Amino acid sequence: MELKLEPPRSQELLPTQPYDRWVSPEGYCQAEFHKADAGFLIRFPGQADFLIKEPQNGFDFDVIGWSAPECDDKTAINLFHNAIQPILGNHTGGLFLHGSAVMAGCEGSDAEAVPGAIAFLGLSRGGKTTLAGSFALSGNPFLTEDVIDLRLNDGHYLLQPKRSKLRLFADSARYLFGENTPIEDADMKQDVEAGSTLPFADRAVPLQQIYVLGTDHSAPLSIRRYSMQEALSALMPHAFILDVEDKPRLKAHFARMADLSQDIECYSLDFTRDYAELPRVRAAILDNCQGV
Amino acid sequence: MQLSDRFTVSDDVVAREVGGETVLLDLSSGQYFGLDTIGGRIWELLSERPHHLSELCDQIETEFDAPRERIEADLMALAKQLQDQELIAADAA
CATH class of the missing domain: 3.90.228 (Phosphoenolpyruvate Carboxykinase; domain 3)
Known part of the structure; x- marks a missing residue:
């Protein structure tokens, strides 16, 4: 599974309501999970968006990432390793x-x-x-x-x-x-x-x-x-x-x-x-x- | 609630035996519940198909050494708790 990192883009309001959120103990939203065409969109507010396309063969997800303009690409890459990969790992039986x-x-x-x-x-x-x-x-x-x-x-x-x-x-x-x-x-x-x-x-x-x-x-x-x-x-x-x-x-x-x-x-x-x-x-x- | 009532388990609940007890996770609320050996057996039977409470009493009576009156009283109490938590629901069929 590889990350395709696109140029930064602003986090515009999404057309869907999130079906799940990660909320910190202090009550702020760390991540929003949205259903998207042929997959999922996970938004880390102020940090990055990731579009995850369900694979045809069941395992090789296409993951496209966009850093938020206020963050550098390193943040998106860290999120890919520390959140997106384990999320998809569990999703596929890990x-x-x-x-x-x-x-x-x-x-x-x-x-x-x-x-x-x-x-x-x-x-x-x-x-x-x-x-x-x-x-x-x-x-x-x-x-x-x-x-x-x-x-x-x-x-x-x-x-x-x-x-x-x-x-x-x-x-x-x-x-x-x-x-x-x-x-x-x-x-x-x-x-x-x-x-x-x-x-x-x-x-x-x-x-x-x-x-x-x-x-x-x-x-x-x-x-x-x-x-x-x-x-x-x-x-x-x-x-x-x-x-x-x-x-x-x-x-x-x-x-x-x-x-x-x-x-x-x-x-x-x-x-x-x-x-x-x-x-x-x-x-x-x-x-x-x-x-x- | 009566012994003639029939119940089925909720689709939102997953169950697993862990260390001799049955742990239930209600996916809709994220809450966990624990059942002892007899409670776990009742959950197992209900998971196979909807049962009348009287059927469950019959089965438990054959498998465990306890007086019928005690089984009925305990089963009614358990069923009420499970229903109150929406882990099981009355089955109309």
């Missing part, structure tokens, strides 16, 4: 979740076992990327900063590495990489490429645990295991769904998520969003991962 992931080496107590991955799911601006960056800087390579792509193979959910960069807001970038970190735009996320001090895992590893980040950013540190039933309802909001009116696909997706909630340990994770807390949060997660 298993994609909104989250970051790092390697943790917590496959049982056998030190020779294959290292596993731990995933952090959460809403935008919930701390997923900062947590992944914090783990990476302390020696746990990151696999992805925004999209969990799982592929079932031989009884394992293999978590696929994505782009080898973190996208961080200025405050997180400065905390993780120092006060002298160059910031292009204080209001936008900064791209930070992986490197020797920020290791990236470039191969798929089995998913071991999922942590769902709580929305109370002043809550004390706590980790609680979800029952399988709780896990299913906790995971579902972090999936990417293209067509909420397509019941057969929704049913199939629900079944895949139910399998995941039975096969993988899921936890709720609360912690105070204070950078000074991150070492304690990392230690608690690794202890939990190793069964301490």
Whole structure:
């Protein structure tokens, strides 16, 4: 699947009403989903529009993107990777979740076992990327900063590495990489490429645990295991769904998520969003991962 | 609500057994519901085809060790909850 990026265009009022919206906890619209001729139009207000044409063969979607005039093409490309691709991945039977992931080496107590991955799911601006960056800087390579792509193979959910960069807001970038970190735009996320001090895992590893980040950013540190039933309802909001009116696909997706909630340990994770807390949060997660 | 009433499951609900319980997701509201083993069995039967509540009682009585009066009372209570949440609906046929 490739993105065909057209020259920027203004986001004129669309002739259709959206059949679905992504709304942030603060109540502003992050994305609108419209039915369009032979497919869908997804609008990210103030950022970009994407026209998705249903494929003839069932898999190869045509995706055309237009940046909004006030945004650069990089924003549209990031949205394509972090939203459009996982949306279409789930639409075609895949298993994609909104989250970051790092390697943790917590496959049982056998030190020779294959290292596993731990995933952090959460809403935008919930701390997923900062947590992944914090783990990476302390020696746990990151696999992805925004999209969990799982592929079932031989009884394992293999978590696929994505782009080898973190996208961080200025405050997180400065905390993780120092006060002298160059910031292009204080209001936008900064791209930070992986490197020797920020290791990236470039191969798929089995998913071991999922942590769902709580929305109370002043809550004390706590980790609680979800029952399988709780896990299913906790995971579902972090999936990417293209067509909420397509019941057969929704049913199939629900079944895949139910399998995941039975096969993988899921936890709720609360912690105070204070950078000074991150070492304690990392230690608690690794202890939990190793069964301490 | 009476035992002679017949019910069918809503098209807007997906169900899946998870860890020995049945989890229902109402696609129209996004709400989740949990059913225990017997509730899950009743959902399974209703998903196969519309049933009268008395038929469901007959089936549950053959599969679970419980007095008929208790089964009827529990089933009526469950059916009312499911109907109130629009997870099942009366079937006129």
